Each structure stands twice: as structure tokens, then as C-alpha cells.
Amino acid sequence: MSSTRRQFVTTLAATATAGTGAGWIWGAHAASHGGGGGKVKPGADAALIVVDVQNCFVTGGTLPVKDGEQVVPVINRIAPAFASIVVTQDWHTPGHASFASAHAGKKPFDSIMLKYGNQVLWPDHCVQGTDDASLHKDLKLPTAQLVIRKGYNKGVDSYSAFMEADGKTVTGLAGYLKARGIKTVFVTGLATDFCVSWTAQDARKAGFGVYVIEDACRAIDLNGSLAAAWKAMEKAGCKRIQSGDLATA
Numbered sequence: 001m002s003s004t005r006r007q008f009v010t011t012l013a014a015t016a017t018a019g020t021g022a023g024w025i026w027g028a029h030a031a032s033h034g035g036g037g038g039k040v041k042p043g044a045d046a047a048l049i050v051v052d053v054q055n056c057f058v059t060g061g062t063l064p065v066k067d068g069e070q071v072v073p074v075i076n077r078i079a080p081a082f083a084s085i086v087v088t089q090d091w092h093t094p095g096h097a098s099f100a101s102a103h104a105g106k107k108p109f110d111s112i113m114l115k116y117g118n119q120v121l122w123p124d125h126c127v128q129g130t131d132d133a134s135l136h137k138d139l140k141l142p143t144a145q146l147v148i149r150k151g152y153n154k155g156v157d158s159y160s161a162f163m164e165a166d167g168k169t170v171t172g173l174a175g176y177l178k179a180r181g182i183k184t185v186f187v188t189g190l191a192t193d194f195c196v197s198w199t200a201q202d203a204r205k206a207g208f209g210v211y212v213i214e215d216a217c218r219a220i221d222l223n224g225s226l227a228a229a230w231k232a233m234e235k236a237g238c239k240r241i242q243s244g245d246l247a248t249a
């Protein structure tokens with residue numbers, strides 16, 4: 001374990017022991033309190049991750065998240081505060097294993113057991129190269145450096161931008177971020193309780209500090225999945241903030 005890593009773990013342990021889980025664990029790394037009102041200021045080693053803000057997940061798409069398009073102006077507003085921005089796209093093959101249509105007798109929102117575990121089945125969505133899979137036209141992220149696509153292996157879903165649902169096939173995002181010196185990520189997009197949550201939790205597993213910007217996300221909330229997702233994210237050490245908590249100037 002490197003000394004930096006050890007120090008990070010020690011800091012986490014100390015914070016947990018002190019019972020101040022709501023504090024800004026990563027303040028020294030990437031987000032310092034600004035002069036005014038205790039705002040979080042993303043540093044040079046922070047990245048904004050914009051998860052799946054695609055036509056399929058907004059009104060008129062194949063798998064619309066309620067009010068999904070409302071994340072667009074929030075993300076556009078906070079983006080200038082970040083030196084590094086990564087955008088993700090759900091990017092499925094036709095007949096993908098996560099589609100209900102690929103399984104006889106199944107309908108959307110049923111679940112099924114696949115080789116790697118339980119899989120919620122969805123309507124066909126975000127098929128590679130379709131307009132449905134394109135990024136929302138109003139998303140204005142001219143400084144984004146990387147678009148990472150996921151879910152392109154036909155037999156495996158990938159809610160997470162870091163790791164496919166088999167729990168072992170990586171997308172390469174962690175390596176990219178580490179190679180660029182990123183220590184903290186701020187996660188936004190769609191949907192809070194699936195791709196945002198899995199991405200945020202996997203970012204913690206990969207050793208990053210994680211903030212989830214709640215009002216820059218919208219949820220599907222399937223059978224209590226939203227509350228469960230927040231619980232899991234908080235347990236993993238992800239910090240829930242609002243876009244107004246960021247020092248964007």
C-alpha cells in the first residue's frame with residue numbers, strides 16, 4: 001500500500017471513528033471549502049461524471065426516467081466548475097440480454113437470473129448508433145474529454161461506468177481517471193437508483209472520493225429502488241450534495 005493510499009485509508013478510518021460521516025472526507029484532496037458558506041470547490045484532481053443523459057432516458061425515449069430532462073440545465077450550469085469531465089452512454093447491442101424482448105415470456109421490469117446474477121429486464125433501449133442512444137441535444141459540455149460507452153457486450157449489462165454487471169469486466173474508466181491524477185468524482189445523470197448508484201459505488205471501490213449531486217440526477221424508483229440506492233451509496237461512503245453546495249464560480 002502506498003503512503004498516499006495508507007493516509008487516505010487512515011483518514012477514512014479516523015473520520016468514521018469520529019462519527020462525522022456527514023463531513024467532507026475528501027476536503028483536502030479535491031474539494032475545499034470556499035470562502036463563502038462552506039461550499040465545495042472541485043479541485044484540479046476532481047472529475048465530473050455525467051451518466052447516461054441520453055434520449056432513451058428522457059421524455060419521448062424508450063426508457064424514460066420521470067423528469068429526466070430536468071438534469072440537463074443543472075449539469076450545464078455546474079460543468080464549468082470542473083477541469084475534467086467524463087460522459088457515459090448506455091450502448092447496447094440489438095437483442096441485448098437486459099432487454100425483456102430477448103427472453104421468451106418476459107416483460108419489461110420483470111427480473112431474471114442470468115449467469116452473473118439477478119437482472120432487471122428493460123424495454124429495448126439505447127441501441128448502438130440509434131438516435132435514442134444519442135446524448136441529449138441540450139447537454140452543453142464542450143470541455144468534456146472522454147465519452148465512455150458501456151453495456152456493449154450482448155450478454156452482460158453494465159449500469160456502472162466502471163464495471164460490468166458480471167463484477168469482473170472493467171470498462172477502463174478507473175485506469176483512465178487514475179492515469180490523469182483524478183482523486184475525487186462528482187456523479188450526476190440518470191438514473192439515480194441504477195446507473196448513477198452503481199457508478200458511484202464502484203468509484204468508491206476503486207478508491208475515489210465520491211460526491212453524488214442529487215438535484216443533477218433523476219430516478220426510476222422501481223419497487224423502492226431509490227431509497228435502497230441512497231442507503232447503499234451512503235454505506236459505501238458516497239456523499240450526497242446538491243448543486244447549490246458547489247462553488248461554481
Ligand SMILES: [Zn+2]
Binds near residue numbers: 092126
Ligand atoms: Zn441499459
